[in-house]
Amino acid sequence: MNVAILGFGTVGSSVARILCDLKPDDIRLTHVFNRGVARKRVDWTRKDVVWTEDFEQVLRSDADVIVELVGGLDPAETWVRHILEAGKSVVTGNKKLIAARGIELDQVAHSHGAHLLYGAAVAGGIPVIPGLRQGLAGDRITRIEGILNGTCNFILSQMESGVAFAQVLKEAQRLGYAEADPSEDVDGFDARAKLVILSRIALRAGLKMDAVACRSITQVDAVDFGYARDLGCTIRQIAKAEARQDGHFAMVGPMLVPQRSPLAWSRGTENMVLVTGEYGGDVVFSGHGAGGHPTAVAVVSDLIALAHGSRPVDLPSRAVAISGEFELRHYIRFVVKDTPGIVAEIAGALASERINIDALFQRPGYKKDSLPFVVTVESCAASALRRALDRIAHSGWLAQAPLDLPMLGE
Amino acid sequence: MNVAILGFGTVGSSVARILCDLKPDDIRLTHVFNRGVARKRVDWTRKDVVWTEDFEQVLRSDADVIVELVGGLDPAETWVRHILEAGKSVVTGNKKLIAARGIELDQVAHSHGAHLLYGAAVAGGIPVIPGLRQGLAGDRITRIEGILNGTCNFILSQMESGVAFAQVLKEAQRLGYAEADPSEDVDGFDARAKLVILSRIALRAGLKMDAVACRSITQVDAVDFGYARDLGCTIRQIAKAEARQDGHFAMVGPMLVPQRSPLAWSRGTENMVLVTGEYGGDVVFSGHGAGGHPTAVAVVSDLIALAHGSRPVDLPSRAVAISGEFELRHYIRFVVKDTPGIVAEIAGALASERINIDALFQRPGYKKDSLPFVVTVESCAASALRRALDRIAHSGWLAQAPLDLPMLGE
Numbered sequence: 001m002n003v004a005i006l007g008f009g010t011v012g013s014s015v016a017r018i019l020c021d022l023k024p025d026d027i028r029l030t031h032v033f034n035r036g037v038a039r040k041r042v043d044w045t046r047k048d049v050v051w052t053e054d055f056e057q058v059l060r061s062d063a064d065v066i067v068e069l070v071g072g073l074d075p076a077e078t079w080v081r082h083i084l085e086a087g088k089s090v091v092t093g094n095k096k097l098i099a100a101r102g103i104e105l106d107q108v109a110h111s112h113g114a115h116l117l118y119g120a121a122v123a124g125g126i127p128v129i130p131g132l133r134q135g136l137a138g139d140r141i142t143r144i145e146g147i148l149n150g151t152c153n154f155i156l157s158q159m160e161s162g163v164a165f166a167q168v169l170k171e172a173q174r175l176g177y178a179e180a181d182p183s184e185d186v187d188g189f190d191a192r193a194k195l196v197i198l199s200r201i202a203l204r205a206g207l208k209m210d211a212v213a214c215r216s217i218t219q220v221d222a223v224d225f226g227y228a229r230d231l232g233c234t235i236r237q238i239a240k241a242e243a244r245q246d247g248h249f250a251m252v253g254p255m256l257v258p259q260r261s262p263l264a265w266s267r268g269t270e271n272m273v274l275v276t277g278e279y280g281g282d283v284v285f286s287g288h289g290a291g292g293h294p295t296a297v298a299v300v301s302d303l304i305a306l307a308h309g310s311r312p313v314d315l316p317s318r319a320v321a322i323s324g325e326f327e328l329r330h331y332i333r334f335v336v337k338d339t340p341g342i343v344a345e346i347a348g349a350l351a352s353e354r355i356n357i358d359a360l361f362q363r364p365g366y367k368k369d370s371l372p373f374v375v376t377v378e379s380c381a382a383s384a385l386r387r388a389l390d391r392i393a394h395s396g397w398l399a400q401a402p403l404d405l406p407m408l409g410e
Numbered sequence: 411m412n413v414a415i416l417g418f419g420t421v422g423s424s425v426a427r428i429l430c431d432l433k434p435d436d437i438r439l440t441h442v443f444n445r446g447v448a449r450k451r452v453d454w455t456r457k458d459v460v461w462t463e464d465f466e467q468v469l470r471s472d473a474d475v476i477v478e479l480v481g482g483l484d485p486a487e488t489w490v491r492h493i494l495e496a497g498k499s500v501v502t503g504n505k506k507l508i509a510a511r512g513i514e515l516d517q518v519a520h521s522h523g524a525h526l527l528y529g530a531a532v533a534g535g536i537p538v539i540p541g542l543r544q545g546l547a548g549d550r551i552t553r554i555e556g557i558l559n560g561t562c563n564f565i566l567s568q569m570e571s572g573v574a575f576a577q578v579l580k581e582a583q584r585l586g587y588a589e590a591d592p593s594e595d596v597d598g599f600d601a602r603a604k605l606v607i608l609s610r611i612a613l614r615a616g617l618k619m620d621a622v623a624c625r626s627i628t629q630v631d632a633v634d635f636g637y638a639r640d641l642g643c644t645i646r647q648i649a650k651a652e653a654r655q656d657g658h659f660a661m662v663g664p665m666l667v668p669q670r671s672p673l674a675w676s677r678g679t680e681n682m683v684l685v686t687g688e689y690g691g692d693v694v695f696s697g698h699g700a701g702g703h704p705t706a707v708a709v710v711s712d713l714i715a716l717a718h719g720s721r722p723v724d725l726p727s728r729a730v731a732i733s734g735e736f737e738l739r740h741y742i743r744f745v746v747k748d749t750p751g752i753v754a755e756i757a758g759a760l761a762s763e764r765i766n767i768d769a770l771f772q773r774p775g776y777k778k779d780s781l782p783f784v785v786t787v788e789s790c791a792a793s794a795l796r797r798a799l800d801r802i803a804h805s806g807w808l809a810q811a812p813l814d815l816p817m818l819g820e
Contacts (some may be wrong), residue, residue: 281704283697
């Protein structure tokens with residue numbers, strides 16, 4: 001099987017490296033494409049590899065499978081389409097492309113006798129996609145809860161140890177975990193693309209990307225980790241989707257997770273996916289979700305599957321409407337200028353939406369003019385809570401906008 | 411695709427139940443075989459299912475795939491052989507059969523154009539086998555550490571909360587987790603069969619079952635959990651195999667695992683598998699390893715894969731010699747009749763094998779004539795430790811034989 005690589009960055013060169021080292025049966029690297037390919041050239045691949053910056057040359061070559069690691073929608077989408085239409089198979093780690101166009105591209109592949117594999121698109125070196133397709137197709141999966149962005153997990157697990165957000169972000173950027181503009185990660189868009197892909201495979205549900213609400217982790221403060229600890233919890237960026245009798249739910253954002261939940265175990269840049277099946281119960285996958293080598297393992301595994309003539313189980317999905325209206329407990333952190341009557345006002349606003357207060361916490365040692373305290377409430381719809389908080393949004397005693405975080409169960 | 415089930419016990423009836431509920435595309439249950447089938451008959455399957463106690467009838471039927479849930483080697487082996495020779499595929503959860511005869515049976519399947527799938531043979535509802543085959547074939551896996559026996563995990567995690575072995579065992583038997591004769595579980599033979607299967611797929615190493623040393627969990631005492639906690643650890647039955655430059659290593663038995671290791675997270679009857687790859691690092695799979703429904707999920711997933719024409723990635727293994735000589739730290743618990751000079755004797759025995767003592771612990775509150783204390787030693791070969799302990803095996807001050815447990819790293 002002849003293989004070409006489009007995009008010779010960290011992952012692309014790791015793929016070439018693993019193919020050189022492991023020499024998996026009958027897989028031969030023949031072409032490497034990259035813009036300005038001269039500066040990418042290495043001397044440790046097979047001598048007859050063609051290094052090129054001409055996509056058409058790769059398309060017309062004798063490569064049977066093309067590994068797309070260019071990323072993004074444009075020109076990746078056009079290229080992948082052309083490759084599949086030429087009857088060649090594609091292995092990609094492009095989450096954006098698969099989230100946005102995966103269903104169409106699957107059909108293009110199908111109608112040209114080609115295959116489209118994308119095990120590397122979600123959680124890199126953790127075999128979540130093959131595990132779901134080949135190993136859990138016999139269950140009815142009803143829920144996905146994932147830590148799908150290593151950057152956010154690094155930031156939040158460092159904040160858990162007491163480091164401030166700005167400082168951790170700087171550190172993450174220095175280590176190459178975070179981009180100069182970290183919005184894609186911290187605001188949840190990266191995790192959302194992965195959640196859309198997982199929902200398609202696990203829940204057989206086609207979610208519209210824009211319909212999945214994302215909340216940023218940038219609002220989370222050191223004080224929230226202290227309160228979370230008092231509640232036996234920590235804070236993680238969670239991508240959550242659920243199929244219920246009354247519809248489909250999905251959202252991405254910071255949430256409180258119990259210390260006893262597997263989701264609290266993940267440290268550093270680790271990824272974790274917890275799926276719940278009607279018959280098999282909870283299954284957890286965890287490991288390194290990103291980085292050159294782990295992601296390359298997923299790419300090479302897909303190449304080996306193609307070389308062995310192994311086709312993934314095809315699980316058709318249907319488009320569904322989604323809502324972010326999970327019924328969950330919530331943590332609400334207020335920062336106030338302390339005056340009498342605040343709790344009464346908050347309690348009144350919540351009561352007007354029939355939301356029950358669970359508990360009220362106030363850690364000592366803060367100044368009266370900027371006093372953080374926390375209210376937890378029983379399960380309620382996010383919209384009801386939003387309306388209740390809107391009622392007090394303009395109160396003079398608020399030193400900053402309240403932060404509400406969903407609380408996951410064990 | 412027509413499916414017959416051999417063996418209509420807990421798992422068999424769960425398979426039928428899931429096929430009835432999910433109605434996965436084109437999969438039709440046509441035959442159920444069981445001895446004394448009349449008492450097994452249920453009224454919720456398709457009306458035209460043939461209930462039979464005649465294996466030959468199933469073999470000659472129009473079933474395309476036969477699910478073997480009879481268990482054990484005899485007659486399962488003969489039956490599976492006949493089915494594959496008839497060109498029909500087999501899906502099985504029979505770990506004993508696959509551990510002992512899997513390689514031969516794979517060849518029989520191959521030479522008759524049939525398939526043999528056994529995702530249910532290891533860790534039931536956790537897709538470890540598909541995850542390894544389809545998702546990690548692109549890595550070089552060097553180590554497996556697994557909690558592969560739910561009964562032992564239940565017993566040890568209950569003992570961790572302070573319940574005595576005999577009492578937990580009785581409880582496990584009452585709940586149906588443990589057999590009247592628990593040896594297969596507690597002495598490690600069940601986990602060993604699973605380790606042999608995983609090693610074949612992950613390490614591509616064919617281990618001889620009898621060559622894998624098993625140690626029983628029955629020697630572990632309440633006091634060991636106390637000392638383990640002092641060391642930041644707990645105790646689990648671990649099935650461990652490793653491929654190193656200097657050979658292959660494998661063993662099964664109770665070991666100390668750090669509280670911070672994923673292996674310590676598993677509770678109750680949960681299973682967990684941690685594999686370490688040269689490129690992808692650590693990957694953890696966990697969930698329900700046994701029980702009717704989770705195991706049936708693995709069986710039905712294999713059926714769906716066959717129905718979709720998806721073939722598993724075929725990873726050839728080679729027979730290897732193995733050793734139990736892991737170089738690991740060890741925990742050694744002595745129970746002694748306290749007299750002067752004991753520590754000197756122990757230290758001398760260890761020094762004679764060039765084993766370095768790491769620390770010595772003694773919890774207060776025990777009687778002088780039956781005093782437990784613990785010595786931890788730096789990494790050493792199991793055989794050297796065995797020789798050192800043999801030197802003092804007949805000492806008059808030993809109230810019982812010392813217990814040594816390997817200590818795993820984080």
